[in-house]
Amino acid sequence: MESKPNQPNHHGEPAALQQAGVLVITVDRLPAWMLAAYGATWVSTPALDSLAARGVLFDRVIATSPAPDQTLHDLVGQLFAAAGGWQAAVVTDDPAVAAGMAAVTAAEPTVSVRLVEAAAKTKVEEDDARTNIARLVDAAIDTLAARQHRLVWCHVGSLGVAWDAPERYRDRYIDPEDPPPQGGASVPGFAVDADTDPDRVVGVRQVFAGQVTLLDSQLARLFAAVRKGVDNASDWTVVVVGVRGLPLGLHGWVGVGGPELPYGELIHLPAIVVDAAGRMAAQRYGGLVVPADLGRTLRDWIAEAAGSQPHASAVDPLTPWQGRSLAGLFENWSVPVRDRVVVAGPDGAAIVMPAWHCLRAAGPVEPGLKPEPQRTHEQPVRLFAKPDDFFELADVANRCSDVAGPLGELLERAIAGEQRAVWGASLPDAASG
Secondary structure (H helix, E strand, C coil), X not given: CCCCCCCECCCCCEHHHHCXXXXXXXXXXXXXXXXXXXXXXXCCCHXXXXXXXXXXXXEEEECCCCCXXXXXXXXXXXXXXXXXXXXXXXXXXXXXXXXXXXXXXXXXXXXXXXXXXXXXXXXXCCCHHHCHHHHHHHHHHHHHHCCCCCEEEEXXXXXXXXXXXCHHHHHCCCCCCXXXXXXXXXXXXXXXXXXXXXXXHHHHHHHHHHHHHHHHHHHHHXXXXXXXXXXXXXXXXXXXXXXXXXXXXXXXXXXXXXXXXXXHHHHEECEEEECCCCCXXXXXXXEEECHHHHHHHHHHHHHHHHCCCCCCCCCCCCCXXXXXXXXXXXXXXXXXXXXXXXXXXXXXXXXXXXXXXEEEECCCCCCCCCCCHHHHHHCCCEEEECCCCCXXXXXXXXXXXXXXXXXXXXXXXXXXXXXXXHHHCCCCHHHHC
8 A cells, every 4th residue: 555644735735734624523322333334234324434435444442441531531632732722612412521621611712612412302303403413413513614613523422312313214224024123212221131032132223223324414414514614624634433332232231321341342432534635545444542542643633733732741652541643554554553452440341452352340240230349359251352253252261261361360450440550561472362
């Protein structure tokens, strides 16, 4: 593959310095495995597919925590300071995100925040325009159309609030012989055990697929607004990143409210970056990436374009959990390779490697119950071979004790709060794949 590092754009200036603006879209409760670009060819997401064709798709972005506020901090925490004098806007449907921006707007008066709160609903909408995501996108389009902002962050939280897509969206995924899924717009939350009707789980996935297709259709409107509704639209960087996945029955729980064990359905995030200069279009990067990597890359791009210096809290490249720049991918397809991502949360921890996904619960997990942290040492280590076992369904810990044993000890340390030490600890030779 031939690349052209630092290729000037049509204005004759370096691409990073000439970009007209940056649009960052974050979507909570969007698992990578439900998107066509990540292999779910039964789910229709043409807008995201088209976006991926214009940029770099990151195959293995792994959240370091199941907590959405941590991932959002890693992604956008330093962008507004880096933007210097740029006018910036935040458009969100999540009150917690809007409230969390209060400190930023106080320090950076050039940042405005608009809240279009997602409503919890019991009934689906008949009209696309009345859905939560459509109302949010309308606000984001208005913000772009004002042509006052060079950094726009649009955060979507409604996938965890209501599945309000009109019936026709979910109907397209229901075969004539399938039993009808549970109706209404409420987001489900229930345990899956031997007594659970499999059709109930399938029905939830069908309904969620319809909601994802609605999301895609609304993002198509937002992408079109960038292309047509702002000055120098071709010079905008566009980024779409998931914040947290959603359990859909693969590991004992469906929907919200259950134990958040660090399986891929929760921590494997979709991410697409379309560079303003069109560098490395239609490429896939298969290495391990954390949200902070994407955040640092954007921060550096924005700081360069805005003519500002990195913020005082600049990331130390020797602390891998805080991120490293991926700018090299867009210049000559080179970037330091990660050998692990350490994931830690109240319900358990995981070490994700190129060849393995190893996890351990913080306590005994039964359907519908939270783990009990005081019994961490009694929990089995679960080990899954990557990339073959995409959904972490075949536990091979008992057959690969030379990998599972040492990694299990590291996971116990991570659960005990020693995550930083685990990032730098020696890995077993057998884990190299």
